[in-house]
Amino acid sequence: MSPAEKGGAGRAPRRWLAHRARGERRRLGLAVLAGLLAGIATLGQLALLAWAVSRLVVDRAPLAEAMPALAGMALLLVLRSLAQHAQETLGQAASLRIRRAVRGELLDHLARLGPVRLASRHSASLASQLVEQVEALDGYFARFRPQLLLSVLNPLAVLLLVLWLDWLAALFLLLAAPLIPLFMALVGMGAERLNRDQFAAVARLSGHFIDRVRGITTLQLFGRTAAATGEVHAAADDYRRRSMRTLRVAFLSSAVLEFFSAVAIAVVAIYVGFGLLGYITYGPSPELTLFSGLLVLLLAPEFFQPLRTLSQHYHDRAAALGATEGLLGLLEETPDPVRVEAAPAAAPGALVELEAACVSHPGRGRVLGPLSLRLVPGEVLVVTGPSGAGKSTLLQLLAGFAGPGEGERRVADGLTLAWMDQRPLLVQGTLADNLRLAAPEACPERMRRALLRAGLGELLLQLPDELETPLGERGVGLSGGQAQRLALARVFLSRAPLVLLDEPTASLDAESEARVVEALAELAREGRTLVIATHHPALMALATRHLALDAGQTGEGNDA
């Protein structure tokens, strides 16, 4: 059980949500104001209704005399609707702005953490967090937060009006008033526990469903799909039976609220009725008129309505608290200090210099170094070593994705670099969009040449719309080798002097591999600086310098 599951959500998420709301104080404040205005318009409208009825029934006034009151009611109705509309749209605007800002900040934070830190997380679930958990904040800011204040202010307005009309009736409502915070807590606890239990149970049930769907191929191969379908139904049904037990209790809290709202009307109606008949001679009762009596009756449900609305939005709060906890977990991770500060300048003539640089990963200790290295323009450095020796780490260090924990990394001023690893990025969009990642200004002619040099000339001919062919899920699918060569085309397209390549030929068949090796040789002839991590002999042959890493130590085999 996480701490949040034990004693309600921790304080940090609440503080963070409140802090966020403060940033949109103006809009949320206006939303409350609009809600208050709507509440007051309602009171005015009900007062006019009671007045008109009393004129018509008691004073036997002709309908024409009540017309101004009816017109006033219509006006107040329109006013109330406008105010209600304003409350909703203002709340929503605040929520949209907060969500956009939060997502932006999270993306900034993740970019600061850098590719190395993100590698330990599953990017699909991280993306889900950035979509779902940020969206889960919506109801809290748009609805719950303004309503929280309104659930105090509007009943107060009702109470004041009733107090002026008949203090004994106000006393009935007032008796319920101290109970309101109690009920809010009750409703809150009920809703929160309901939400928590429900959330956990739904997650378990979804887990069961997803578990079976994920393995559906296996179920097909064993010919067990019919049995599994029965199991899915049984699990969902079992979940129903168990969750009904908690619901029975959880719904009681809203039933209590419902009960008070109904009983308030009944008590007020009977009190007013007996008062009007003259059966009650105590206190203000003899002064009751049809106007005041009817108005008190109409106001009684309005006293409880804001609270009922709040209880409907309570699950928004629980959802936001749950989401916040997840988001705070992300924001808590502090980025590598080197990722935030600019690297010192390298000596003239060097692209990158490492001096006694070490890289450590939390939990794994030192994974590289101490290592000193000076990269000069035009050289081809091949890095070899067994897996786990720190080849990739060295490339990440050179690129600035992970800083040296100890020692120093210096880079030439304004150095740009090209990067290629075993998982090339394919973005939704056309082939040209994918190439432009490396050179936004590149013309089609340059793109074609880059594709040709990366060995994708044949592919280009096959594509229906040439460079403008969409790739990816909704377009043409590329094989692993083709994607690898597309990343290589990006390297060609970029004019970066330093090219870092992490196992560029892994998972390629012999033919593609040969083409890639040839293309890299050409890059080297162009005078670019290449750093290649590999254990492939043909690539090693390109080296002007060779660095053999051994379990993070610098077994430097310099043979330049």
Next chain:
Amino acid sequence: MRDRHGSASLIGSLRPWLRLLDRRRGRLLAGAALLGLTLASAIGLLALSGWFITATGLTGLLLAAGVAASLDVYVPGGGIRFFAVSRTVSRYLERLYNHDTVLRLLADLRARLFGVLAELDGHALSRRRASDWLNRLTADIDTLDSLYLRLLAPAGVGLLAILALAGFLAIWAPTVGLVSGAWLLAGWCWLTLGQARLGMAASRRQVDDLEALRARLVEQLQGLAELEAYGSLAAHRRQLEEVEARLYRDQRRLGARVALGNALAALFVGLGALLALWLAAQAFGAGRLSGPLMVMMPLAMLAMSEALASLPAAFTWLGATRGAAERLNALEARARTPMAAEAPEAAPPSRQSTALSASLSSVSLRYPGALTPALAEVSFTLAPGERVALCGASGAGKSSVAALLLRQLVPEGGEVLLDGQPLAAWPEAALRERVAALTQRIDLFDDSLAANLRLAAPEADDEALWQALAWVELEAWAMSLPSGLATRVGEGGRRLSGGQARRLALARLWLRDPGLVLLDEPFAGLDAGTVSRLAPRLDAWLAGRSVIFLVHQLDGGPFDPPGVQRRLTLVEGRLERYTC
């Protein structure tokens, strides 16, 4: 209304799901009746209270004027108390009962969708393994689940309440009943149909836009290294923000429309009450209506806000439900295209435990969207009892050959024969019994060890399961577990090590008696010692069966497939003649 999906009408998309709801008609009607009772109690409470106060007020005035007047206070007083209690009780029961119904519907929906997924072929499944797709699927199911409680029941009960109220008011004053009924009916139409139309396009797009945002986010997080290196992070971020802006533009639009609907709902009810008051006052003035009844009418109308308040938000978002229904319908349509011809088999395939022959003749296969075929003109024959190694780099087509032999995919061209019969003619049960595969990915389910083993042999007793575990040297480990065979393995077998999972999969294989076995790296992830002990056992178990080993070309691994008579090599979907 923009209909970019160009697909079936709203009713057409929802029809299969409405039919599913119809199977629980009794419960749905009972739930709606409870909703109606709650509403009737709320209206009754306020209307009767208004009547009571006015009646007492008038009687009080007469008494004060010295006129002998009397009023029965006990019946209306009792009525008020009754409505107060019935409103609370029926609300509580309604919520409880309807949630039970919704959860029952959820179980129905899940089972139905699972049945659909089980019919999907390898093409569909391989593209749809991503976990975000699964999340979306479950989200779609949950969306459809709200069809009854959020949409159908409130709208239906609201409509009935309008008619009932109009009828009730018409008893006392026909004009009031007719006019205010017609007014509310118009309001109802706008709040349901009108709002649905207003929000349809934008709410239908929401899921797609959320998916687009998710896709861009995955790109940015996965490709952070390249984006940062090329300095194109900001440019990609702008694209992402464009998607977000589109999403939020729609949300703002939908929010504004929901707010409009809510404001209109309040206005409809308020003006309706005003209208009722005005008409009733006229009837009162003409002496056709008593004072208390006149007051009752606008109050009853005011209480109708309970019936209409929830409609705008639910119906403005109807497009989301429609979108979910459409996606699930598309999935069902896909599953309905039969994988295997259901032609009556020419001759019943042999069911004895003998080795099976298999052959592929100029088989070709292409994945949707791929430029190059996955397999091109592949032909080979496997004699009964023969052992063949199929080699190739990843993506060369080995798994495609396996999927064809397992009938998870149907070839585009060429023919696959098993035991001399076209594969398509094999009955499903016989095929699954006679052909077994050990795939690279091991699927273990969040269930007990025993249940995971019994997938392979549902009838096996504990004795057989222990033997299977002994065969893969997991017996001692399983005995050491406090719950033994009942130990749960966790989601996807997470509580087991990779090696244990692999050995469990081997044990599953051993529990069966197939005539053709496909083995993809059977000992991957096992240490050399274990491999050297298990390999001879596997070799012995494979005797008398036909075997295809799938071998990755680049890393041979510690395991050399025993008794291989022939090696075939696949390069980019074609069979090469030389061996690897």
